[in-house]
Amino acid sequence: MARFTGNVCKLCRREGMKLFLKGQRCFTEKCAVHRRNYPPGEHSHRRGKISEYGIQLREKQKLKRIYGVLERQFRLYFQEAERLPGNTGANLLSLLERRLDNVVLSAGFALSRNHARQLINHGHFRVNGRKVDIASFQLRTGDEVSPAEKERPRKMVQSALEVNASMRIPNWLEISREKMTARVASLPTREDIPHPIQEQLIVELCSK
Numbered sequence: 001m002a003r004f005t006g007n008v009c010k011l012c013r014r015e016g017m018k019l020f021l022k023g024q025r026c027f028t029e030k031c032a033v034h035r036r037n038y039p040p041g042e043h044s045h046r047r048g049k050i051s052e053y054g055i056q057l058r059e060k061q062k063l064k065r066i067y068g069v070l071e072r073q074f075r076l077y078f079q080e081a082e083r084l085p086g087n088t089g090a091n092l093l094s095l096l097e098r099r100l101d102n103v104v105l106s107a108g109f110a111l112s113r114n115h116a117r118q119l120i121n122h123g124h125f126r127v128n129g130r131k132v133d134i135a136s137f138q139l140r141t142g143d144e145v146s147p148a149e150k151e152r153p154r155k156m157v158q159s160a161l162e163v164n165a166s167m168r169i170p171n172w173l174e175i176s177r178e179k180m181t182a183r184v185a186s187l188p189t190r191e192d193i194p195h196p197i198q199e200q201l202i203v204e205l206c207s208k
Helices: 008-015 023-027 052-067 071-083 088-097 100-106 113-121 151-163 199-206
Strands: 125-127 144-147 173-176 181-184
Touching: 052 071, 052 088, 052 199, 071 088, 071 199, 088 100, 088 199, 100 113, 100 125, 100 144, 100 181, 113 151, 144 151
Parallel strands: none
Antiparallel strands: 125 144, 144 181, 173 181
């Protein structure tokens, strides 16, 4: 599976906002956006006025980086969103939200998106009781996610839950911290997605 392996803090600085790619660290003073709130690169301060295309591109890049998907995979999500009934932008966000790695992260079972992917890739999670080791696995209404019935993964999830104790849980998920389960109660709507993304700009860009 292709993935970005560079410095993720530079991605936040490039977009000029927190993408929360390092979990709870992003809420501390160690956050790179706090310390160096300007784009990376030697000539970052010399960049001129951004064009309409550039604004649309930046919105797409933000969304890709928040969910950790690369261009080819993003295009496939967009094509699927276009086929679904309803608003294409809202459909796109809903598809990305229902990725298994995002649900594991949103439930507080992992410390960051990369941590969630690592746990999933190592076979530490179950969907409806069956092992799933694909981070992009698409969840549906009624699906239940839980760690494997082994000591090591359950300890790691318990540790993450303690760190993420104050984390806000999305309305479309039902979480049981005692049982360590997360259930998809409903499909996420646009109002359930907190990311400051202007999805209409992405639709305009990808529809050209």
